[in-house]
Amino acid sequence: MIGFLDSLLVTVRTALRRPVTAQYPDPSKRQPVAEGFMGFPALTWDEDVREPYCTGCMVCVRDCPTQCMSAVMDDNPKHAEGASRRRKIVREFEINLGRCILCGICVDVCNFDAIEMSHEHELSKYERNGNRVDLTRLLEMGRAYQRETGWGPSQPKKNSGVPVEKPAGEREKSAGGAAGR
Numbered sequence: 373m374i375g376f377l378d379s380l381l382v383t384v385r386t387a388l389r390r391p392v393t394a395q396y397p398d399p400s401k402r403q404p405v406a407e408g409f410m411g412f413p414a415l416t417w418d419e420d421v422r423e424p425y426c427t428g429c430m431v432c433v434r435d436c437p438t439q440c441m442s443a444v445m446d447d448n449p450k451h452a453e454g455a456s457r458r459r460k461i462v463r464e465f466e467i468n469l470g471r472c473i474l475c476g477i478c479v480d481v482c483n484f485d486a487i488e489m490s491h492e493h494e495l496s497k498y499e500r501n502g503n504r505v506d507l508t509r510l511l512e513m514g515r516a517y518q519r520e521t522g523w524g525p526s527q528p529k530k531n532s533g534v535p536v537e538k539p540a541g542e543r544e545k546s547a548g549g550a551a552g553r
């Protein structure tokens with residue numbers, strides 16, 4: 373009898389507790405993903421100079437085990453104007469997210485803090501290649517991730533695009549050198 377009452381109590385307690393599941397896919401009832409969650413890769417944005425961190429160097433493209441990425445590099449016009457430290461900048465970037473295995477190798481090998489595993493994970497499509505995403509979309513995903521997590525580069529001094537002010541002595545020297553030429 374006591375055993376029966378015990379189990380009845382467990383049943384009543386379970387029936388009355390608050391639900392622990394979410395009503396997917398209702399957007400207002402979704403659970404936030406964990407901070408360290410690894411969703412699809414996305415490109416980061418350097419707000420200080422208003423351009424991507426990515427230089428299009430191709431290191432991630434060469435190391436991607438599923439060869440689902442491609443990138444094209446360009447001379448950076450902002451560097452020529454003195455507005456950015458990045459001599460080169462990405463012109464085109466594409467990832468076929470349908471083939472990405474979310475391994476994170478692209479993030480590990482990037483020397484420029486330019487790519488991160490975002491929190492984006494809901495990209496189901498009906499077409500086989502419906503998840504080929506371009507530079508614009510990858511930057512949108514990256515900016516959403518940066519806003520959500522307060523992301524900052526792991527090597528800000530090295531990877532910031534903000535031009536470095538030369539010390540006064542050096543500035544005069546290079547100006548003198550230029551005048552003498």
Ligand code: SF4
Nearest residue numbers: 426427429430432482
């Ligand atoms: S994401 Fe990084 S490794 Fe890949 S092309 Fe851009 S700068 Fe190079």
Ligand code: SF4
Nearest residue numbers: 436472473475476478
């Ligand atoms: S996470 Fe892995 S498979 Fe996906 S793009 Fe990066 S290196 Fe390629």
